[in-house]
Amino acid sequence: MGTTETAGRARRSAAHVWRFASCEFDELRFELRVRGAAVEIETKPLDVLHQLLLHAGEVVTKDELLETVWPGTAVVDGSLATAVSKLRKALGTDQHAIVTVPRVGYRLAGPVHATSTPRVGYEQTEQQSAERSQWWVRDYRSWLLMILALLVCVAASVGVYRWNSSKRSAAGSPASRIGSLAVLPLVNMSGDPGQEYLADGLTEALITDLSKIRALRVISRTTAMQYKNVHKPLPEIARELNVDAIVEGSVVRSGDRVRLTAQLIQAASDVHLWAETYERDLRDLLNLERELARQVSRGVRDSVRPSESEQLAGAGTVDAKALDLYLRGRYFWNRRTRDDLLRAQAYFQQATEIDPNDPLAYAGLADTYVELVGFGDVSPAEGLPKAKAAATKSIGLNESLAEPHAALAYADAAEWDWPGAQKEFRRALELNPGYVVALYQYGFVLSMLGQQDEAISLMQQALAADPLSPIVMYRTGRVYYQARRYDKALEQFERILELNPTDQLGLYGLGLVRAAQGHFDEAITYLQRENLQRGLDLASAMAATGKKSEARRRLAEAIRREENSYLRPGWVAEVYASLGDKDQALRWLERGYHERDAWLALLKVWPPFDPLRSDPRFQDLLRRMNLLN
Numbered sequence: 001m002g003t004t005e006t007a008g009r010a011r012r013s014a015a016h017v018w019r020f021a022s023c024e025f026d027e028l029r030f031e032l033r034v035r036g037a038a039v040e041i042e043t044k045p046l047d048v049l050h051q052l053l054l055h056a057g058e059v060v061t062k063d064e065l066l067e068t069v070w071p072g073t074a075v076v077d078g079s080l081a082t083a084v085s086k087l088r089k090a091l092g093t094d095q096h097a098i099v100t101v102p103r104v105g106y107r108l109a110g111p112v113h114a115t116s117t118p119r120v121g122y123e124q125t126e127q128q129s130a131e132r133s134q135w136w137v138r139d140y141r142s143w144l145l146m147i148l149a150l151l152v153c154v155a156a157s158v159g160v161y162r163w164n165s166s167k168r169s170a171a172g173s174p175a176s177r178i179g180s181l182a183v184l185p186l187v188n189m190s191g192d193p194g195q196e197y198l199a200d201g202l203t204e205a206l207i208t209d210l211s212k213i214r215a216l217r218v219i220s221r222t223t224a225m226q227y228k229n230v231h232k233p234l235p236e237i238a239r240e241l242n243v244d245a246i247v248e249g250s251v252v253r254s255g256d257r258v259r260l261t262a263q264l265i266q267a268a269s270d271v272h273l274w275a276e277t278y279e280r281d282l283r284d285l286l287n288l289e290r291e292l293a294r295q296v297s298r299g300v301r302d303s304v305r306p307s308e309s310e311q312l313a314g315a316g317t318v319d320a321k322a323l324d325l326y327l328r329g330r331y332f333w334n335r336r337t338r339d340d341l342l343r344a345q346a347y348f349q350q351a352t353e354i355d356p357n358d359p360l361a362y363a364g365l366a367d368t369y370v371e372l373v374g375f376g377d378v379s380p381a382e383g384l385p386k387a388k389a390a391a392t393k394s395i396g397l398n399e400s401l402a403e404p405h406a407a408l409a410y411a412d413a414a415e416w417d418w419p420g421a422q423k424e425f426r427r428a429l430e431l432n433p434g435y436v437v438a439l440y441q442y443g444f445v446l447s448m449l450g451q452q453d454e455a456i457s458l459m460q461q462a463l464a465a466d467p468l469s470p471i472v473m474y475r476t477g478r479v480y481y482q483a484r485r486y487d488k489a490l491e492q493f494e495r496i497l498e499l500n501p502t503d504q505l506g507l508y509g510l511g512l513v514r515a516a517q518g519h520f521d522e523a524i525t526y527l528q529r530e531n532l533q534r535g536l537d538l539a540s541a542m543a544a545t546g547k548k549s550e551a552r553r554r555l556a557e558a559i560r561r562e563e564n565s566y567l568r569p570g571w572v573a574e575v576y577a578s579l580g581d582k583d584q585a586l587r588w589l590e591r592g593y594h595e596r597d598a599w600l601a602l603l604k605v606w607p608p609f610d611p612l613r614s615d616p617r618f619q620d621l622l623r624r625m626n627l628l629n
Helices: 003-010 041-052 062-069 077-097 126-136 140-171 193-210 220-225 234-241 283-301 306-311 318-332 338-354 359-374 379-396 401-415 419-432 435-447 452-465 470-482 486-499 504-516 520-525 537-546 549-562 569-579 582-593 598-602 607-612 614-625
Strands: 014-022 023-026 031-034 097-102 105-107 114-117 180-183 247-254 259-266 272-283
Touching: 023 077, 031 077, 031 598, 041 062, 041 077, 041 105, 041 379, 062 077, 062 105, 062 452, 062 614, 077 097, 105 569, 105 598, 180 193, 180 234, 180 520, 193 220, 193 247, 193 318, 193 598, 220 470, 234 247, 272 401, 283 318, 283 569, 318 338, 318 359, 318 470, 338 359, 359 401, 379 401, 401 419, 401 435, 401 598, 419 486, 435 452, 435 470, 435 598, 470 486, 470 504, 486 504, 504 520, 520 537, 520 569, 537 549, 569 582, 569 598, 569 607, 582 614
Parallel strands: 180 247
Antiparallel strands: 014 023, 014 114, 023 031, 097 105, 247 259, 259 272
């Protein structure tokens, strides 16, 4: 029987902090503390200690320890003796707590006390520790009185329990009532800040897999990461996120071995539903994460469809180096700046070179090219074919991944293949109904097509899954803006700035809305503080206020800089439209059409293009882009 199975059988429903002599063993952190100080010690001696604690007061035989700590491995008795020796050395003056039973095994001497572990990152105060110590040294008469009182309570409770049991069964267990949960960022316990990408990557993978369960609302990564290093009571976090349960845990990497410890907590009552520890080689990391996802899904089993259970099946072994590169790439991709995206691209590319059959790495590449094109950092002529090739390759290797379908959908939309885009978005959401990127991108495409009610519905779903994401708030604000619902758009952009007063997306969005409402001076104050369109949005606002010479100067500078970096023709056309120069605006739009500028997908709904709508040339452009019904 393996370590995980034994621990799961012997534990109650929560991880514990075990106390013996002057030592503590934290089951969640998998950490030994001697007189309050954490001790550096290898994994196997800790596994031995864990088994002795689980069977405190009993003799654990050598055969049992060998089978449990080294499952399925041919080891000699000397391995156990070495582990015990290292453990005793770590305990120092408390090493007498481990007693050798000659020719049989080992037992733990002295009293052992277990208490439910606090959530990761919570530190007990000295006063609490002192109070707990005083509790255990009360005289035996107090204990006798307590036991007698407990027996009376138990006797009185049996009848109540039986009377209520049928009602509780009808209501279902606490786990069966879980309809929403949040996975808090796994804590990097490796002692190496450079391993943050691993903890973040496992967090994201777990969120991705759980969000495939259609009946379960899972808080998305961006919002979950807002709680990294935030020490709040779990019920408070649950109230803020409006979820029924929380998953939290920690990750330790040692060489090519990874240990993941996690627990599922019913949020309202702060009750632990289960806690478990997993350990794998790095090449089995995805299987480890899937095993954890399956464990969580069992807690909501009444909501899981058979097809969804199949998606949580084992992922098989992967190349450890390629997986490490992929996780590093995702870490930087999630930052979304141009430099971070380029670093992500390099990591994903290296992963594909090491393992040409890795669908995740190709999906990462596709997502990166989509973002680079979307933010105007790479021309569509360069980025879109690469995005489509990477997405197609990923789908060919594993059709069940939602990410490459969404990336392919974006590329189709950027090339104005609207039916193709909608088909791929629908497939992405069929595979992963909670995939936030697909939700807000699909909503955005429907908004471009003028289907505003359907678009807003999808954006609301994205917000429910990722309520603290600036990107989701920004996209939602843009959809409201494109629907001419300016007050609702303002709400989203203002929320972004409440979280971060210097956020570029929030400043840009407020500038757009205030300009559309005719408050040009206020729009300029916001647009002067951001540079998403390299100052061309500011030039458009200046042109609208009558500062046409300044607008033309800024426009000329941007066009001159085009030799060194890509400049979207659609941005230039906006400025000319604000200047009242329709011919130049339409000339640049025509150029954008031939360059496949993704910005032109907004032509049907973008307010700054309103001055051009009556022109037959503009209508012809809409027709050629398949934007006319």
